[in-house]
Amino acid sequence: MGDQAPVxxxxxxxxxxxxxxxxxxxxxxxxxxxxxxxxxxxxxxAYLLQLNGIVGENDMIDAQTLPKVHMPNxxxxxxxxxxx
Numbered sequence: 001m002g003d004q005a006p007v008x009x010x011x012x013x014x015x016x017x018x019x020x021x022x023x024x025x026x027x028x029x030x031x032x033x034x035x036x037x038x039x040x041x042x043x044x045x046a047y048l049l050q051l052n053g054i055v056g057e058n059d060m061i062d063a064q065t066l067p068k069v070h071m072p073n074x075x076x077x078x079x080x081x082x083x084x
Contacts, residue, residue: 010048011052011071012073013073014071016071017049017054020049021045024041024048025041043061049069054072
């Protein structure tokens with residue numbers, strides 16, 4: 001590991017692809033958040049996942065396929081129990 005800080009990428013920072021969808025839906029576009037249609041959000045998420053090598057260029061991303069996307073670091077997160 002060394003002294004290098006972990007690189008935060010879509011694949012290492014997000015445990016679930018559905019969380020990426022939720023973030024994009026709530027935050028984009030910058031000056032008009034929550035204005036994208038669901039189809040536009042799926043397209044943005046598919047593009048981001050493809051850029052990060054998580055899905056293929058021709059993979060269909062929609063309500064049925066998005067929850068099935070396995071994020072590369074999904075098993076690398078620690079569960080946090082509040083107040084215990």
